Amino acid sequence: MKQLQIHDLSKKFDQKIIFENANFDFSQGQIYGLLGRNGSGKSTLFNLIARNIPFDAGEIQIDSDEGAGLTGDYPDLAVEMVYTQPHLPSFMTAREFVTFFTQINSQRLMNVNSSQKPREYLELAGLSADDANKLLRDYSQGMLNKLQLVVALMLKPPVLLLDEPLTTVDVVAAHEMQQLIVSMKQDSVIIFSTHIMQLAQNLCDQVVLLHHQQLEELPGLDLHSEAFENAVIERLTDEINDDQN
Numbered sequence: 515m516k517q518l519q520i521h522d523l524s525k526k527f528d529q530k531i532i533f534e535n536a537n538f539d540f541s542q543g544q545i546y547g548l549l550g551r552n553g554s555g556k557s558t559l560f561n562l563i564a565r566n567i568p569f570d571a572g573e574i575q576i577d578s579d580e581g582a583g584l585t586g587d588y589p590d591l592a593v594e595m596v597y598t599q600p601h602l603p604s605f606m607t608a609r610e611f612v613t614f615f616t617q618i619n620s621q622r623l624m625n626v627n628s629s630q631k632p633r634e635y636l637e638l639a640g641l642s643a644d645d646a647n648k649l650l651r652d653y654s655q656g657m658l659n660k661l662q663l664v665v666a667l668m669l670k671p672p673v674l675l676l677d678e679p680l681t682t683v684d685v686v687a688a689h690e691m692q693q694l695i696v697s698m699k700q701d702s703v704i705i706f707s708t709h710i711m712q713l714a715q716n717l718c719d720q721v722v723l724l725h726h727q728q729l730e731e732l733p734g735l736d737l738h739s740e741a742f743e744n745a746v747i748e749r750l751t752d753e754i755n756d757d758q759n
Protein backbone atom coordinates (compact mmCIF):
# COMPACT_ATOMS: atom_id res chain seq x y z
CA MET A 515 0.00 0.00 0.00
CA LYS A 516 1.45 3.34 -1.05
CA GLN A 517 1.42 5.90 1.73
CA LEU A 518 2.57 9.39 2.58
CA GLN A 519 2.89 10.33 6.23
CA ILE A 520 3.58 13.76 7.65
CA HIS A 521 4.84 13.80 11.23
CA ASP A 522 5.21 16.94 13.35
CA LEU A 523 6.13 18.99 10.32
CA SER A 524 7.30 22.56 10.96
CA LYS A 525 8.26 25.17 8.42
CA LYS A 526 8.60 28.93 8.51
CA PHE A 527 9.77 31.58 6.08
CA ASP A 528 11.58 34.26 8.10
CA GLN A 529 9.06 34.97 10.89
CA LYS A 530 6.02 33.59 9.06
CA ILE A 531 5.04 30.19 10.40
CA ILE A 532 3.49 27.99 7.70
CA PHE A 533 3.41 24.63 9.56
CA GLU A 534 3.77 23.93 13.24
CA ASN A 535 3.85 20.27 14.23
CA ALA A 536 1.48 19.33 11.42
CA ASN A 537 0.48 15.68 11.02
CA PHE A 538 -1.46 13.76 8.42
CA ASP A 539 -1.52 10.27 6.88
CA PHE A 540 -2.41 9.92 3.21
CA SER A 541 -3.01 6.57 1.47
CA GLN A 542 -3.48 5.31 -2.05
CA GLY A 543 -7.03 4.70 -3.19
CA GLN A 544 -8.24 8.13 -2.08
CA ILE A 545 -8.12 11.54 -3.69
CA TYR A 546 -7.43 14.18 -1.06
CA GLY A 547 -8.57 17.74 -1.68
CA LEU A 548 -6.36 20.29 0.01
CA LEU A 549 -8.24 23.48 0.88
CA GLY A 550 -6.87 26.58 2.56
CA ARG A 551 -6.89 30.35 2.30
CA ASN A 552 -4.61 32.16 -0.15
CA GLY A 553 -1.11 32.08 1.27
CA SER A 554 -1.89 29.38 3.86
CA GLY A 555 0.83 27.06 2.55
CA LYS A 556 -0.66 24.59 0.05
CA SER A 557 2.10 25.03 -2.55
CA THR A 558 4.65 25.07 0.25
CA LEU A 559 3.40 21.68 1.46
CA PHE A 560 3.77 20.27 -2.04
CA ASN A 561 7.25 21.73 -2.39
CA LEU A 562 8.24 20.19 0.96
CA ILE A 563 6.94 16.75 -0.07
CA ALA A 564 8.69 17.05 -3.47
CA ARG A 565 11.84 18.16 -1.60
CA ASN A 566 12.14 21.36 -3.60
CA ILE A 567 12.61 23.17 -0.27
CA PRO A 568 13.78 21.95 3.17
CA PHE A 569 11.61 21.79 6.28
CA ASP A 570 12.68 22.97 9.74
CA ALA A 571 11.55 20.00 11.84
CA GLY A 572 9.52 16.82 11.67
CA GLU A 573 9.44 14.13 9.05
CA ILE A 574 7.88 13.31 5.71
CA GLN A 575 7.82 9.60 4.92
CA ILE A 576 6.72 7.73 1.82
CA ASP A 577 6.09 4.05 1.25
CA SER A 578 6.37 3.55 -2.53
CA ASP A 579 5.28 -0.06 -2.13
CA GLU A 580 8.58 -1.36 -3.42
CA GLY A 581 9.68 -3.17 -0.28
CA ALA A 582 11.53 -0.36 1.52
CA GLY A 583 8.52 0.49 3.73
CA LEU A 584 7.88 3.98 5.06
CA THR A 585 11.04 6.05 4.75
CA GLY A 586 12.09 9.67 4.79
CA ASP A 587 14.79 8.73 2.31
CA TYR A 588 12.42 8.19 -0.61
CA PRO A 589 13.67 8.51 -4.19
CA ASP A 590 12.90 11.71 -6.12
CA LEU A 591 10.87 9.62 -8.54
CA ALA A 592 8.42 8.77 -5.75
CA VAL A 593 6.78 12.18 -6.12
CA GLU A 594 5.45 13.87 -9.23
CA MET A 595 4.17 17.42 -8.98
CA VAL A 596 1.88 19.14 -11.46
CA TYR A 597 2.27 22.89 -11.20
CA THR A 598 -0.29 25.64 -11.69
CA GLN A 599 2.19 27.30 -14.04
CA PRO A 600 3.69 24.40 -16.01
CA HIS A 601 7.41 24.36 -16.74
CA LEU A 602 7.51 23.00 -20.28
CA PRO A 603 10.13 23.69 -22.97
CA SER A 604 8.69 26.59 -24.98
CA PHE A 605 11.00 25.92 -27.95
CA MET A 606 9.47 22.47 -28.64
CA THR A 607 6.20 21.55 -30.28
CA ALA A 608 3.83 19.38 -28.21
CA ARG A 609 4.65 16.43 -30.44
CA GLU A 610 8.39 16.91 -29.96
CA PHE A 611 7.94 17.35 -26.21
CA VAL A 612 5.86 14.19 -25.80
CA THR A 613 8.31 12.16 -27.92
CA PHE A 614 11.21 13.53 -25.84
CA PHE A 615 9.30 12.82 -22.62
CA THR A 616 8.58 9.19 -23.54
CA GLN A 617 12.23 8.69 -24.52
CA ILE A 618 13.76 10.09 -21.34
CA ASN A 619 11.21 8.23 -19.18
CA SER A 620 11.22 4.99 -21.16
CA GLN A 621 12.38 2.87 -18.20
CA ARG A 622 9.82 4.38 -15.82
CA LEU A 623 7.03 3.98 -18.35
CA MET A 624 8.03 0.35 -18.87
CA ASN A 625 8.06 -0.26 -15.10
CA VAL A 626 4.50 0.98 -14.75
CA ASN A 627 3.32 -0.85 -17.89
CA SER A 628 2.45 2.37 -19.61
CA SER A 629 2.73 1.63 -23.29
CA GLN A 630 1.09 4.76 -24.69
CA LYS A 631 2.52 6.09 -27.93
CA PRO A 632 3.27 9.84 -28.20
CA ARG A 633 0.22 10.21 -30.45
CA GLU A 634 -2.01 8.73 -27.73
CA TYR A 635 -0.74 11.21 -25.12
CA LEU A 636 -1.61 14.04 -27.49
CA GLU A 637 -5.08 12.59 -28.00
CA LEU A 638 -5.58 12.18 -24.27
CA ALA A 639 -4.67 15.84 -23.81
CA GLY A 640 -7.30 16.62 -26.46
CA LEU A 641 -4.79 18.23 -28.83
CA SER A 642 -5.56 18.34 -32.53
CA ALA A 643 -2.91 17.49 -35.15
CA ASP A 644 -2.49 21.23 -35.81
CA ASP A 645 -2.03 22.00 -32.11
CA ALA A 646 0.44 19.13 -31.75
CA ASN A 647 2.73 20.80 -34.29
CA LYS A 648 2.61 24.21 -32.63
CA LEU A 649 5.45 25.47 -30.43
CA LEU A 650 4.60 25.30 -26.72
CA ARG A 651 5.41 29.00 -26.37
CA ASP A 652 2.27 29.63 -28.46
CA TYR A 653 0.07 27.44 -26.23
CA SER A 654 -2.60 28.83 -23.95
CA GLN A 655 -2.17 28.26 -20.21
CA GLY A 656 -5.00 25.69 -20.24
CA MET A 657 -3.42 23.67 -23.06
CA LEU A 658 -0.10 23.62 -21.20
CA ASN A 659 -1.89 22.47 -18.05
CA LYS A 660 -3.57 19.60 -19.88
CA LEU A 661 -0.35 18.45 -21.48
CA GLN A 662 1.55 18.56 -18.21
CA LEU A 663 -1.17 16.68 -16.38
CA VAL A 664 -1.41 13.93 -19.00
CA VAL A 665 2.32 13.21 -19.04
CA ALA A 666 2.50 13.21 -15.22
CA LEU A 667 -0.42 10.79 -14.98
CA MET A 668 1.27 8.38 -17.37
CA LEU A 669 4.21 7.97 -14.99
CA LYS A 670 1.88 6.56 -12.30
CA PRO A 671 4.03 8.00 -9.50
CA PRO A 672 3.49 6.68 -5.94
CA VAL A 673 2.62 10.24 -4.86
CA LEU A 674 0.96 12.67 -7.24
CA LEU A 675 0.62 16.31 -6.17
CA LEU A 676 -1.71 18.45 -8.24
CA ASP A 677 -1.41 22.17 -7.51
CA GLU A 678 -4.64 23.72 -8.86
CA PRO A 679 -4.21 21.99 -12.22
CA LEU A 680 -7.75 22.39 -13.51
CA THR A 681 -8.24 26.10 -12.89
CA THR A 682 -7.49 27.13 -16.45
CA VAL A 683 -8.84 24.26 -18.54
CA ASP A 684 -12.23 24.45 -20.25
CA VAL A 685 -15.25 22.55 -18.93
CA VAL A 686 -14.93 19.62 -21.32
CA ALA A 687 -11.21 19.24 -20.66
CA ALA A 688 -11.80 19.58 -16.91
CA HIS A 689 -14.30 16.73 -17.09
CA GLU A 690 -11.84 14.54 -19.04
CA MET A 691 -8.97 15.40 -16.73
CA GLN A 692 -11.09 14.57 -13.68
CA GLN A 693 -11.84 11.15 -15.13
CA LEU A 694 -8.14 10.57 -15.75
CA ILE A 695 -7.29 11.59 -12.19
CA VAL A 696 -9.97 9.29 -10.76
CA SER A 697 -8.62 6.42 -12.88
CA MET A 698 -5.24 6.93 -11.18
CA LYS A 699 -6.36 6.76 -7.59
CA GLN A 700 -5.98 3.00 -7.18
CA ASP A 701 -2.27 3.34 -8.06
CA SER A 702 -1.20 6.53 -6.31
CA VAL A 703 -1.60 8.78 -3.32
CA ILE A 704 -3.24 11.82 -4.92
CA ILE A 705 -3.43 15.24 -3.30
CA PHE A 706 -5.23 17.93 -5.17
CA SER A 707 -5.18 21.58 -4.12
CA THR A 708 -8.00 23.81 -5.23
CA HIS A 709 -9.99 26.88 -4.28
CA ILE A 710 -13.10 25.52 -5.96
CA MET A 711 -15.23 23.84 -3.33
CA GLN A 712 -17.47 22.15 -5.88
CA LEU A 713 -14.46 20.60 -7.58
CA ALA A 714 -13.20 19.28 -4.25
CA GLN A 715 -16.64 17.85 -3.52
CA ASN A 716 -16.95 16.22 -6.95
CA LEU A 717 -13.49 14.83 -7.29
CA CYS A 718 -12.16 14.11 -3.83
CA ASP A 719 -12.82 11.34 -1.33
CA GLN A 720 -11.56 13.38 1.57
CA VAL A 721 -10.94 17.06 2.18
CA VAL A 722 -7.91 18.19 4.15
CA LEU A 723 -7.93 21.70 5.54
CA LEU A 724 -4.76 23.68 5.90
CA HIS A 725 -5.73 25.72 8.89
CA HIS A 726 -3.83 27.32 11.77
CA GLN A 727 -0.56 25.83 10.50
CA GLN A 728 -2.09 22.34 10.81
CA LEU A 729 -3.56 19.75 8.48
CA GLU A 730 -6.98 18.57 9.57
CA GLU A 731 -9.95 16.66 8.22
CA LEU A 732 -13.59 17.30 9.00
CA PRO A 733 -14.74 13.91 10.25
CA GLY A 734 -18.36 12.87 10.45
CA LEU A 735 -19.63 15.24 7.75
CA ASP A 736 -20.84 14.18 4.32
CA LEU A 737 -18.56 15.84 1.78
CA HIS A 738 -21.52 16.71 -0.43
CA SER A 739 -23.67 18.28 2.26
CA GLU A 740 -24.31 21.95 2.88
CA ALA A 741 -23.21 21.38 6.48
CA PHE A 742 -19.79 20.37 5.18
CA GLU A 743 -19.49 23.46 3.01
CA ASN A 744 -20.53 25.67 5.91
CA ALA A 745 -18.06 23.99 8.24
CA VAL A 746 -15.19 24.59 5.79
CA ILE A 747 -16.10 28.26 5.36
CA GLU A 748 -16.50 28.72 9.11
CA ARG A 749 -13.10 27.14 9.83
CA LEU A 750 -11.28 29.17 7.19
CA THR A 751 -13.02 32.45 8.08
CA ASP A 752 -12.01 31.89 11.65
CA GLU A 753 -8.38 31.79 10.46
CA ILE A 754 -8.47 35.35 9.10
CA ASN A 755 -10.29 36.66 12.18
CA ASP A 756 -7.67 35.06 14.40
CA ASP A 757 -4.88 36.60 12.31
CA GLN A 758 -6.46 40.01 12.78
CA ASN A 759 -6.73 39.67 16.58
Ligand SMILES: Nc1ncnc2c1ncn2[C@@H]1O[C@H](COP(=O)(O)OP(=O)(O)OP(=O)(O)O)[C@@H](O)[C@H]1O
Nearest residue numbers: 527528530532550551552553554555556557558559
Ligand atom coordinates in the same frame (compact mmCIF):
# COMPACT_ATOMS: atom_id res chain seq x y z
N1 LIG B 1 10.36 30.92 -0.92
C1 LIG B 1 9.62 31.66 -0.11
N2 LIG B 1 10.20 32.61 0.66
C2 LIG B 1 9.45 33.37 1.52
N3 LIG B 1 8.13 33.23 1.68
C3 LIG B 1 7.50 32.30 0.95
C4 LIG B 1 8.20 31.47 0.03
N4 LIG B 1 7.32 30.63 -0.56
C5 LIG B 1 6.10 30.92 -0.02
N5 LIG B 1 6.23 31.93 0.87
C6 LIG B 1 5.14 32.48 1.70
O1 LIG B 1 4.53 31.40 2.37
C7 LIG B 1 3.12 31.59 2.44
C8 LIG B 1 2.44 30.37 1.84
O2 LIG B 1 2.63 30.39 0.43
P1 LIG B 1 2.02 29.29 -0.52
O3 LIG B 1 2.36 29.67 -1.92
O4 LIG B 1 2.45 27.95 -0.04
O5 LIG B 1 0.45 29.46 -0.26
P2 LIG B 1 -0.80 28.81 -1.01
O6 LIG B 1 -1.69 28.28 0.06
O7 LIG B 1 -0.35 27.87 -2.06
O8 LIG B 1 -1.43 30.13 -1.66
P3 LIG B 1 -2.44 30.33 -2.88
O9 LIG B 1 -3.70 29.65 -2.50
O10 LIG B 1 -2.59 31.80 -2.91
O11 LIG B 1 -1.80 29.77 -4.11
C9 LIG B 1 2.83 32.91 1.73
O12 LIG B 1 2.77 33.92 2.71
C10 LIG B 1 4.03 33.10 0.84
O13 LIG B 1 4.28 34.47 0.62
